[in-house]
Amino acid sequence: MRFWFVLGVCLVLAACAAPASRSLELVPAEHGNFDHDTLALTWQPGFCASGSGCLVDQPHEPEIGLHGLWASETHDLEARDVPVTEWWKQGCGLYGSDDTPPVLSTPVRAGLDRVVPHLRHPLVVHEYAKHVRCFGYDPDRFFRTAMILRDRFSVAPIGQYLRSRAGLVVTHDEVLRFFALSTGATAERALQLQCGYDREGRAVLEQMWLTLRPDRLGAFPAAGAYAASPQVQDNCPAAFLVRAW
Numbered sequence: 001m002r003f004w005f006v007l008g009v010c011l012v013l014a015a016c017a018a019p020a021s022r023s024l025e026l027v028p029a030e031h032g033n034f035d036h037d038t039l040a041l042t043w044q045p046g047f048c049a050s051g052s053g054c055l056v057d058q059p060h061e062p063e064i065g066l067h068g069l070w071a072s073e074t075h076d077l078e079a080r081d082v083p084v085t086e087w088w089k090q091g092c093g094l095y096g097s098d099d100t101p102p103v104l105s106t107p108v109r110a111g112l113d114r115v116v117p118h119l120r121h122p123l124v125v126h127e128y129a130k131h132v133r134c135f136g137y138d139p140d141r142f143f144r145t146a147m148i149l150r151d152r153f154s155v156a157p158i159g160q161y162l163r164s165r166a167g168l169v170v171t172h173d174e175v176l177r178f179f180a181l182s183t184g185a186t187a188e189r190a191l192q193l194q195c196g197y198d199r200e201g202r203a204v205l206e207q208m209w210l211t212l213r214p215d216r217l218g219a220f221p222a223a224g225a226y227a228a229s230p231q232v233q234d235n236c237p238a239a240f241l242v243r244a245w
Contacts, residue, residue, distance in 0.1 A: 024145050024217040029136025031095070033075040036227040037217070039149050039210040040067035043162065045243040046204035047117055050196035055118040060245045063163055064154045066115045067207060068127040069146040071135060071214075084231065092134035102128040102139035111147050149220055153210070156221045157182035158191075162205075167244035170205075172236050184223035187211065192234035203240040209233060 042065035048054035073087040077094060087094065102124070104112070116123050124143070132142050153159050158179050172193065179191045194207035211229040212220060219225040 024148060024220070026137060026142060026145055026214065026217065028071075031071075031074045031076065031135055034071045034073065034214070036072045036229070037212045037214050038070040038072070038229075039146070039153075039212055039220075040070060041065065041150055041153060041208045041210070042067050042117055043205045043207065043242065044117065045166070045245045046196070046198070046241070047206045049198040049204060049243055050206060052120065055120065058118045059114060062115060062154060063166065063245075064150065064159055065117055066112070066146055066150045067117070067123070068131055069142070069149070070131045091130035092132070093130065095134040097129075098133055099125070099129050100133075101125045102132070102143075104143065105140050108140050108143050108147075112143055115147060115150055145217065149212075149217065152221050153208075158221070162208075162242060165242045167242070169239055169241050171239050173238075183221055183226075185226045186223065187226040187228040189229035189232065189234070190226035192229065192232075193236040194234070195236035195240050198241075198243060202243075203237050204243045205236065205240055 044054075044058070044060070044063050044065045047065065048058055070091075073082070073084050077087060078084075082094065092098075101122075104124075112124050128139060132139065161178050161182070162175075175193065176191060179185065183190075185191070190211050192209045192211075193205065194209060195203050196206045198204045210220075211227045212225050213227045216225045
């Protein structure tokens, strides 16, 4: 019963809270022959509670953070029989290594500092080198777009739903069902969940990976923005904890 009540409330709130549609087109200057983007968002309490964790200066707000926006393997690499797992591992490194940090405006740097997990090795530098540089995107525009997509997810019913479940155990099917009902998304694996284990050994939500059409980013989070993911990357068990701080 609570599930349907929360869904109804969130759908009403979404009509008021959803940002107006705006152009979020990202046009790559190079290697633009790929099929979809993956918007990787973090559930910060779970992300920072597993693995090597986050730095002590990690903000506790917002709970939904930004990992990155990742293009799928390019067709020219597929034509060279480069396995998709190598693309996931190396990304732009397959076109040559360059770890030069991106030049970003002060507002964009401040925005990223707020929403990107604080790790020992700066995540923004890694994301730029692996997922942005080889496409020739303007760094400011790229990261600003990624942050707008994060903001839209956060105020959408699915973002509100996750925050309402902080500290509680949810089922895998419950989360995906809520996402499908609240967005109308029908594309297969439009949302995939990533889980890990916290220091108490509990399965916890770490990330939400959304498969998006590059030409429909402006429609996000509405149904028309999603593409089907050809790979199964969801690793969450049947039930897991949406950890609170």
